Amino acid sequence: MTRLMKWSLGFLAVSLLSGCGILAVGAVTGTSTILADRRSAGVQAIDLGIQLEASNHLIKRYGDNAHISVTAFNQKVLLTGEAKDVDIKGGAGAYVKELKNVRSVFNEIVIGPNSSFTARANDAYLASRIKTQMIFTNDLPSNSMNIVVEAGNVYLMGILTKAEAERAKKVASNTSGVKQVFVFFDIISDAEKARLEQQGKADTSQPNPNN
Numbered sequence: 001m002t003r004l005m006k007w008s009l010g011f012l013a014v015s016l017l018s019g020c021g022i023l024a025v026g027a028v029t030g031t032s033t034i035l036a037d038r039r040s041a042g043v044q045a046i047d048l049g050i051q052l053e054a055s056n057h058l059i060k061r062y063g064d065n066a067h068i069s070v071t072a073f074n075q076k077v078l079l080t081g082e083a084k085d086v087d088i089k090g091g092a093g094a095y096v097k098e099l100k101n102v103r104s105v106f107n108e109i110v111i112g113p114n115s116s117f118t119a120r121a122n123d124a125y126l127a128s129r130i131k132t133q134m135i136f137t138n139d140l141p142s143n144s145m146n147i148v149v150e151a152g153n154v155y156l157m158g159i160l161t162k163a164e165a166e167r168a169k170k171v172a173s174n175t176s177g178v179k180q181v182f183v184f185f186d187i188i189s190d191a192e193k194a195r196l197e198q199q200g201k202a203d204t205s206q207p208n209p210n211n
Contacts, residue, residue, distance in 0.1 A: 038144040038159040038188075038196050039074055046101050047072040054096050061095075062088055067114040070096070073146045073157040074186055075103040080150040083109050106184055108155065115151065123149040130154065130175050140167050147172075152179040159186045161193050 037044065050072040058068045066088050068081040077096050083089040093107035115123075127149040134142040145158030145168060154172045158165075165185045172181045188196075 036143060038141065043074060046075060050075070050077060050096075050099060050102060054099060057095065058092055062092070064114070066092070066109075068092055068109060069148070069150070071146055071148050071155075071157065072102075074159055075101055076106070076157065076184060076186070077102055077104070078106045078108065078146075078148060078155055078157060078184060080108045080148055080155065081110075082112050082114050084111075084113075086111060106155075108150070108153075108182070110151070119151065123151065126152065126175070126177050127154075130172050130178070133171050133175060134168065137167065137171055140164055140171070142168075152177060154178050154181045156181065156183045156185065159188060159196075161190055162187055164193075 039047070051070050054070040054072075054077065055068075058066065058070070062068070062083070066081065066083040068079055068083065071078040071080070077099075079092055079096065083092065089107065089109045089111060092109060093105055096102060097105045127147050130147055130149070131142065134140055134145070134147075141158075141160065141164065144160065145156060148155040148157070154175075156168055156172060158168070160168065165183060165187060168185075169181050169183055172178060
């Protein structure tokens with residue numbers, strides 16, 4: 001790729017970022033191939049529906065007593081943000097777990113006051129930097145990952161091979177300003193990776209052998 005093309009892709013990636021839950025838009029490999037999202041269109045729609053339903057319910061239920069971000073990827077749900085007390089944290093997790101099509105819930109909500117606008121902006125900026133690094137990392141399908149940053153902690157979700165998962169974690173860990181990196185990947189085999197790259201999309205939600 002030309003330097004101009006790389007710069008343009010990087011600018012597009014950063015400009016598309018908003019909030020702390022971020023869906024990567026592409027990955028550039030050594031052969032200039034942009035890998036597609038490994039979820040099927042149906043699973044992507046399910047994930048979006050889970051996020052909207054859960055987010056709307058939690059906002060209405062808890063109001064200013066919590067600031068909870070809902071991120072769904074491949075029907076696995078990550079809850080981040082802050083809650084006034086443990087009852088709110090537990091209640092949010094229990095509600096999401098019972099939603100239709102949810103495979104598993106990772107409740108990373110912390111107990112404490114809601115984060116400030118400045119803190120959230122800093123998290124969004126950090127996520128954009130990680131995103132840009134991943135886009136220009138060879139053999140890393142950033143379009144099949146979600147990058148979530150809360151209080152400097154990074155949470156990664158996606159459908160990756162073991163080698164890709166290790167590479168993604170390394171990129172995030174080596175980014176200045178990152179405190180800790182937590183991964184919630186669905187790990188697939190190299191054979192499944194080859195099938196998905198040939199097909200372009202995953203037919204169904206991919207099982208996680210580590211669960």
